[in-house]
């Protein structure tokens with residue numbers, strides 16, 4: 044078996060021990076005589092799996108007791124609509140919500156919310172090509188807003204909100220953490236609602252995590268489908284209907300793997316080292332490679348970069364692929380390259396990438412493709 048170094052933005056690399064455990068348990072989970080995909084979601088085996096997954100997630104993120112954990116479907120994109128449906132629609136007709144737009148994903152969230160309710164853009168860095176974060180004091184905030192939405196890691200533009208970023212305190216903060224959840228410790232109590240698709244740092248596509256403060260439940264418009272209503276899902280332990288059982292199982296294994304690594308403080312140390320290596324390579328390349336994001340908000344998970352001579356892009360991609368480095372092509376809206384270095388990408392993988400990049404720039408600097 045030979046595995047590539049997978050820098051995909053998502054679905055993304057999973058920890059090898061997790062994949063091996065899935066393989067080993069595929070036909071017979073813990074002597075039950077059947078695999079997880081084949082189990083009733085109401086049986087005692089799956090009940091144990093989902094309860095353990097929730098307990099491990101609560102421990103990893105130190106989720107306070109007054110927050111509910113929901114395992115939903117529909118991806119983070121469904122949350123773009125489900126959030127205003129739940130937090131803004133009922134009896135709040137004269138209320139609005141504030142959106143901070145710092146990259147493609149928060150822009151999408153804002154646009155989708157506009158279909159559902161009255162929402163405002165409190166600030167946007169689009170005019171400056173999504174390369175920084177505005178100070179809270181410069182935002183046009185509505186003190187009566189039902190919530191303030193932001194994306195704490197913009198997967199395409201590589202902009203990450205650092206923990207010291209000042210957030211509004213008088214309105215619930217709703218955060219899309221899809222592409223950096225579990226990469227560092229966070230203070231959950233700063234947020235009213237956190238959501239994340241699974242296919243980056245959590246596991247396999249198909250399950251979406253929603254961590255919501257209890258007082259925000261029960262405000263949904265009466266007309267919304269019950270599977271979309273957080274309160275209904277919370278009352279039913281995320282099992283109003285059949286949940287994405289296999290993705291929940293995989294997420295649970297990833298949580299256990301994270302605990303074995305020493306939890307989020309330990310994985311953060313590795314993530315800091317990985318990101319520092321890669322940004323040092325980019326910044327030390329005498330302009331051969333370039334990342335335009337302000338240093339204070341550069342993402343540790345998604346590192347977009349361009350080559351000064353874009354005619355070399357084709358050679359970069361072909362040669363990196365030949366060297367076993369996959370999925371480095373940048374998103375079409377950014378161009379160039381992007382290396383996603385989630386929790387499951389090892390320091391060794393980033394070293395291989397950096398060695399390749401240094402070698403490539405040495406060979407091609409001053410040449411024209």
Ligand code: PMP
Nearest residue numbers: 118119120148198219221222240
């Ligand atoms: N938000 C962010 C930050 C993302 O990176 C993505 C997916 N790349 C999404 C939302 C959308 O996620 P999904 O495809 O699961 O709907």
